[in-house]
Amino acid sequence: MHYGTVKNQIIKALLELRYLTTIEQDYLVYSLLNGKETYSDAIISIRTSREGAKLDYCQEMQGSSQLSSIQHFKDKGIFELYFQNGQHRLSMNFMAESKYGDMLRRLSFYAVDINKRHLLTSEKKTRHLPHVIKALFIMESPETTKAFGTLTVSYEQAHGQELIQGDFIIFINQDMDKLHEFFVFQIVACNKIPNGFQIEFERRHVINPESEQEIIQMIRET
Incomplete structure (x- = not known):
C-alpha cells in the first residue's frame, strides 16, 4: 500500500471517528500496511475499544503512524494535535474538514439504500x-x-x-x-x-x- 494512500485513510478515519489517539493512529496504519486488518475492521476494533473492549495493540505497532505524508498534514495545520482525557489526540482542522471530506467523496460516490x-x-x-x-x-x-x-x-x-x-x-x-x-x-x-x-x-x-x-x-x- 502506498503511504500517500494511508494518509487518505487517516483522513477518512478522522471524518468518521472525529479523532484518533496516538495508539489508534499506530494501530490503524500498522493494520493497513501489514494486512493485519482491513480498514473497516480496524475502524470497528477502534470503536469497540472506546466502548470498553481491548484493542489488540502490540509494541511492534508503536510509531507506525510517524509517516512523512501524515507529518506534512500536521505541519500544514490540516491535522491538529491536542491533549484530552490523558491522551494525545489527532483531529482535522475545522476549515479543512469540509474541503477534504468533499475531496474523498469526489473520488468515489455514495451508494444509496x-x-x-x-x-x-x-x-x-x-x-x-x-x-x-x-x-x-x-x-x-x-x-x-x-x-x-x-x-x-x-x-x-x-x-x-x-x-x-x-x-x-x-x-x-x-x-x-x-x-x-x-x-x-x-x-x-x-x-x-x-x-x-x-x-x-x-x-x-x-x-x-x-x-x-x-x-x-x-x-x-x-
Missing part, C-alpha cells in the same frame, strides 16, 4: 455500513456472481481510482446502465500490477434493486 436486513440483530450493532463505495467498470463475469472471488482490474476499469485493501466496491457494466450484482463487495487483498490491480473480494452488503437507477445516475455525475 444499502441495508442490513440480511444480518443478524447482533451483527447489525457491530457491523458498520460503508460511507464511500467505488464503482468498477467490468465485463460480466462468473467471478462477480460469487460470494468471494479474484479479479484483475485495469486503471481504466477502476475509472482512475486507486484501489486498496479495505475498499468497498460494486460492479457495473461498461455502458454504465446496469449493476452486475446487487451486492457491495469489500477488497480483502490488493496487489498492484502493471496497468492495474489484482484484487480478492468478498460480498458484504445488499443493495435495494429499486435504487439501481439512482446509483447509476450518481456514478455518471462523479
